[in-house]
Amino acid sequence: MTKSKSLPAIGQSDRDLAAMLERHEGRRAHPYRDQVGKLTIGVGRNLDDRGLSAEEIDMLLAHDIAIARAGCRALFPAFDGFGRKRQAALISMAFNLGQTRLACFRRMRAAINDGNWIGASHEALDSYWAGQVGHRAQEIATLLRSSSKPG
Numbered sequence: 001m002t003k004s005k006s007l008p009a010i011g012q013s014d015r016d017l018a019a020m021l022e023r024h025e026g027r028r029a030h031p032y033r034d035q036v037g038k039l040t041i042g043v044g045r046n047l048d049d050r051g052l053s054a055e056e057i058d059m060l061l062a063h064d065i066a067i068a069r070a071g072c073r074a075l076f077p078a079f080d081g082f083g084r085k086r087q088a089a090l091i092s093m094a095f096n097l098g099q100t101r102l103a104c105f106r107r108m109r110a111a112i113n114d115g116n117w118i119g120a121s122h123e124a125l126d127s128y129w130a131g132q133v134g135h136r137a138q139e140i141a142t143l144l145r146s147s148s149k150p151g
Helices: 014-023 054-075 083-096 098-103 105-112 117-124 127-134 135-145
Strands: 028-033 039-042
Touching: 054 083, 054 105, 083 098, 083 127, 083 135, 098 105, 105 117, 117 135, 127 135
Parallel strands: none
Antiparallel strands: 028 039
């Protein structure tokens, strides 16, 4: 992640302006097509023409990593004691799949919770997901097999 400046917060002097813009533009958490067909999100953010800045991308990534890490902590009671490589593998899976779909990897989760990392890597590879993501699954399986120390 690149180091970025802090994004500006809406100051007190812009609160009324922000409220007016929300009334005019609406506020949407999911992308939609506006009246002229432009892909839009948030409060009138035109993704087709403006996109996202590097700082905004980094902010979204940091937030999504935190969500994925929290999902892993919920699914794997000993998660904080796993080595960094194993944590990274599981966070990558949670980032890609979400906690709910990662929870469906029952045999892999059971293997991990039993400390059977070889079995867990085999279970990750023996999935529909592995066929979808290809090399990503291979890298994750390798990380699950790693014997990295915590920390």
